[in-house]
Amino acid sequence: MHVQDILRLTTREPAEELLTPERLTEMVEQGVRLKHYIGFEVSGLVHLGTGLISMQKVVDLQKAGIETTVFLADYHSWINKKLGGDLSTIRRVAGGYFKEALKVSIKIAGGDPEKTKFLMGSEVYEKLGLEYFTNVVKVSMDTTLSRVRRSITILGRREAESLSFAQLLYVPMQVADIFSMGVNIAHGGMDQRKAHVIAIEVGERAFSYKPVALHHHLLPGLALDQVTWERLVEAKRRGDKDEFSDAIADVKMSKSKPETAIFIHDREEDVRKKILGAFCPAGETELNPVLEIARYIIFRDRSEPLEVVNKKTGARLIFSSYLELEESYKQRKVHPLDLKHAVADELARILEPARRHFTEGPGRSYLEDLESITITR
Numbered sequence: 001m002h003v004q005d006i007l008r009l010t011t012r013e014p015a016e017e018l019l020t021p022e023r024l025t026e027m028v029e030q031g032v033r034l035k036h037y038i039g040f041e042v043s044g045l046v047h048l049g050t051g052l053i054s055m056q057k058v059v060d061l062q063k064a065g066i067e068t069t070v071f072l073a074d075y076h077s078w079i080n081k082k083l084g085g086d087l088s089t090i091r092r093v094a095g096g097y098f099k100e101a102l103k104v105s106i107k108i109a110g111g112d113p114e115k116t117k118f119l120m121g122s123e124v125y126e127k128l129g130l131e132y133f134t135n136v137v138k139v140s141m142d143t144t145l146s147r148v149r150r151s152i153t154i155l156g157r158r159e160a161e162s163l164s165f166a167q168l169l170y171v172p173m174q175v176a177d178i179f180s181m182g183v184n185i186a187h188g189g190m191d192q193r194k195a196h197v198i199a200i201e202v203g204e205r206a207f208s209y210k211p212v213a214l215h216h217h218l219l220p221g222l223a224l225d226q227v228t229w230e231r232l233v234e235a236k237r238r239g240d241k242d243e244f245s246d247a248i249a250d251v252k253m254s255k256s257k258p259e260t261a262i263f264i265h266d267r268e269e270d271v272r273k274k275i276l277g278a279f280c281p282a283g284e285t286e287l288n289p290v291l292e293i294a295r296y297i298i299f300r301d302r303s304e305p306l307e308v309v310n311k312k313t314g315a316r317l318i319f320s321s322y323l324e325l326e327e328s329y330k331q332r333k334v335h336p337l338d339l340k341h342a343v344a345d346e347l348a349r350i351l352e353p354a355r356r357h358f359t360e361g362p363g364r365s366y367l368e369d370l371e372s373i374t375i376t377r
């Protein structure tokens, strides 16, 4: 495939940052085999952000002919005391519910689940043994303690929190994962950028290659409030990527805050209830959680127009692109409630295969297994 096509697919939305396009171009031109990975902690339910948004990018990379891997970070989940801090439960859920949910998400995003490799952290560590430990030491020797502390937002933790030593170790381990698997495209949401920036810096010195980092947009949680929203919009306008990604990480759709999230297998009535209750300021198009679902999920690969019905007058507005919808919303020609109904209908339709898979199909026993484990942190 031509380098321009690879770049186009890689940087297409939901991608928000590629560090750097020049480095990716160089690798393609040198004929380097491109190896991507994205890692997940294994704990609660898979939502629109972890499932659909993350897998949309994996599907783009599949289409670009890049080797894609989903890394199920069992050791990192254990360090972060997920699923009651029990490693065997974490492994069971990783190979069961989690893998299944991400595969269904790949399908919904228009890709082929069989084209993506699923690897458990412990498989890599067992295979490499001393070499993995050496890689963790190499990264640690090349990184200061204060840098590690500043990077713990990749664990979904705040800098000021009291941490176990293992939670500090989490950071060099995540960076070492990249080099241990020979990954040259490290991918994650914007909240993962600090680990990847360390990898880029350490790479050349300690591992004789510099990976690229690819970060996708973080979908905000549904439960934003006016004050937080104003603070976020302000942080976004200031344009400091680290500051903004820390701020958005606090309010992103997150499995540990179920009230902020739509899970991929939610029932239609739950999708509707959650969307109807979501923060959706009239006329505001920035960081509006409902509009973002329209932009990133509904309009992603859509060829047919979206219809929004004005419930009061019965008038129908037809939008053939997200930008048209955004413009009308900005001009307050679309009422938030009408937008919510249209988004809820479409989203429920898109999620239907996941709902069926996990309630009537082969995913059911995996979901039941996870639901029987009630501790999530």
Ligand SMILES: Nc1ncnc2c1ncn2[C@@H]1O[C@H](COP(=O)(O)OP(=O)(O)OP(=O)(O)O)[C@@H](O)[C@H]1O
Pocket (backbone or CB within 6 Å): 038, 039, 040, 041, 042, 043, 047, 048, 049, 050, 053, 054, 155, 156, 187, 188, 189, 190, 191, 192, 216, 217, 218, 219, 220, 221, 252, 253, 254, 255, 256, 257
């Ligand atoms: N809201 C979101 N939108 C897009 N991507 C997300 C979102 N939340 C998480 N991700 C991405 O999914 C990957 C796994 O993240 P993570 O396991 O922290 O998800 P989470 O649901 O927020 O979990 P937790 O609640 O435990 O923090 C990361 O690359 C992360 O950036």
Ligand SMILES: N[C@@H](Cc1ccc(O)cc1)C(=O)O
Pocket (backbone or CB within 6 Å): 038, 039, 040, 041, 071, 073, 076, 154, 155, 156, 173, 174, 175, 177, 178, 192
């Ligand atoms: N830090 C990632 C999980 C992860 C762990 C190890 C990795 O190598 C990559 C990703 C998260 O928040 O979910």
